[in-house]
Amino acid sequence: MPLENAPSIGNNQDGIRTDLAHPEKKRRAVRLTILALLVLVGILAAVNFLNSDTAGLMMGKGSLTGQVTNAQGIPLPAEIFILGTDLQAQAAPDGSFILNGVPEGPRALVAGHDGHGIEVDVNISAGQTTDIGQVRIITTLTP
Amino acid sequence: MERKTSESAQGIVEYGLIVVLVLLAVLLILSMMGVSLRVAYCQVVTGLGFETSYCESAYCSDLFDEGLNGWAIPANGGWEVRDGQLCSNADGWNHYAYNTCSYQKPPSDYIINIDVATLFQGNGYGVFFRLQDYSANRPSGYAFQYDPGAGGAFVVRKWVNGYEINPPIVRKVIPGYGWYNQPRSIRIRAQGDIFTAYVDGEEVFSFTDSTYPEGGAGLRYWHNSRVCLDDFSILPLN
Numbered sequence A: 001m002p003l004e005n006a007p008s009i010g011n012n013q014d015g016i017r018t019d020l021a022h023p024e025k026k027r028r029a030v031r032l033t034i035l036a037l038l039v040l041v042g043i044l045a046a047v048n049f050l051n052s053d054t055a056g057l058m059m060g061k062g063s064l065t066g067q068v069t070n071a072q073g074i075p076l077p078a079e080i081f082i083l084g085t086d087l088q089a090q091a092a093p094d095g096s097f098i099l100n101g102v103p104e105g106p107r108a109l110v111a112g113h114d115g116h117g118i119e120v121d122v123n124i125s126a127g128q129t130t131d132i133g134q135v136r137i138i139t140t141l142t143p
Numbered sequence B: 001m002e003r004k005t006s007e008s009a010q011g012i013v014e015y016g017l018i019v020v021l022v023l024l025a026v027l028l029i030l031s032m033m034g035v036s037l038r039v040a041y042c043q044v045v046t047g048l049g050f051e052t053s054y055c056e057s058a059y060c061s062d063l064f065d066e067g068l069n070g071w072a073i074p075a076n077g078g079w080e081v082r083d084g085q086l087c088s089n090a091d092g093w094n095h096y097a098y099n100t101c102s103y104q105k106p107p108s109d110y111i112i113n114i115d116v117a118t119l120f121q122g123n124g125y126g127v128f129f130r131l132q133d134y135s136a137n138r139p140s141g142y143a144f145q146y147d148p149g150a151g152g153a154f155v156v157r158k159w160v161n162g163y164e165i166n167p168p169i170v171r172k173v174i175p176g177y178g179w180y181n182q183p184r185s186i187r188i189r190a191q192g193d194i195f196t197a198y199v200d201g202e203e204v205f206s207f208t209d210s211t212y213p214e215g216g217a218g219l220r221y222w223h224n225s226r227v228c229l230d231d232f233s234i235l236p237l238n
Helices: A023-050 A053-058 B002-032 B037-047
Strands: A061-070 A079-082 A088-090 A096-103 A105-113 A116-124 A129-137 B060-062 B079-082 B085-088 B094-099 B110-121 B125-131 B141-147 B153-160 B163-166 B170-173 B184-191 B194-199 B202-208 B216-222 B226-235
Touching: A023 B002, A061 A105, A061 A116, A079 A096, A088 A096, A096 A105, A105 A129, A105 B163, A116 A129, A116 B153, B094 B125, B110 B125, B125 B184, B141 B184, B141 B194, B153 B194, B153 B202, B170 B202, B216 B226
Parallel strands: A061 A129, A116 B163
Antiparallel strands: A061 A096, A079 A088, A079 A105, A105 A116, B060 B226, B079 B085, B085 B226, B094 B216, B110 B184, B110 B226, B125 B141, B125 B216, B141 B153, B153 B163, B153 B170, B184 B194, B194 B202
16 A cells, blocks of 8 residues: 555544444354354255155155055056155056055055056055055056 | 464355255255146246257157057067057057157156057047066056047046056047047147147147156057057157
């Protein structure tokens, strides 16, 4: 800084200004902002994770049982899937099936046979076996 | 003096950290809202009046002038390139064709466009979208069906491991529609969990489903359908 621009004692004849931001205060404000952003990012990351399949798989698990038939009630040895997981099972010749290790909460079961399938909403409780009864694979044109 | 220099450097690091954290928060919020970064970027760039090849070029395209390159056809075949078009040539239940490019490049949101699709006979054909791994030849995803066999209707079905799920997600009957020998353009828009189908530029229907948040594209026909398709492309949303 050139000497002529340097503050003179006269500038502070009424005492040193006190309205200037204290460096320590400013630094504290910046750190508080960082802390607040870290908390926000943490919350957002947690929400993203809880919405993921991985979080669902880490929660409790239960079992699912039922019987697959066609529209006339004849048992079908259908394939069973739980959407969003790798879980699958083959129903017995009498149509009965049991799936273990199904993540708890609302799930969609798909039963498929001979090119056609049906989707059923189920609700799994941790540590319990949910019996969804008869699942009928019906071919229909209308939604 | 040394102490002041140290404080100044520390401030820059802290401000940099704030910028990074704000960006991270914005990305997480966009992710939660299901917004594609590419789409957001292209909307901003296009809105500002700029044109970039990044935002305009097709993710995948096929004019069918190089045979069946770019398509995985299962062992039962049923497809051939004839006069520069992809055509069905077999009877039987299901014949699939999987677009291999669509598994490598596109993001989850896109538009599938078929400029010319002509059905000559049979129950119909379908366009798979958000199609999952096709290696086991058991398609999972959604299929838009040009389906005179379903009572003369446009239909979307969910597919799970090779099974088409009943009932369809959506079905629209169009009485008196000219299903055969008419070249049609097909367009399917997939954005987040909202899907819209267009035929000849007119919206047929729109539906919402969150089962398949991402995936590629493919084709199918069934029974004795005879269909030819040309100028297939997968485009960015904007």
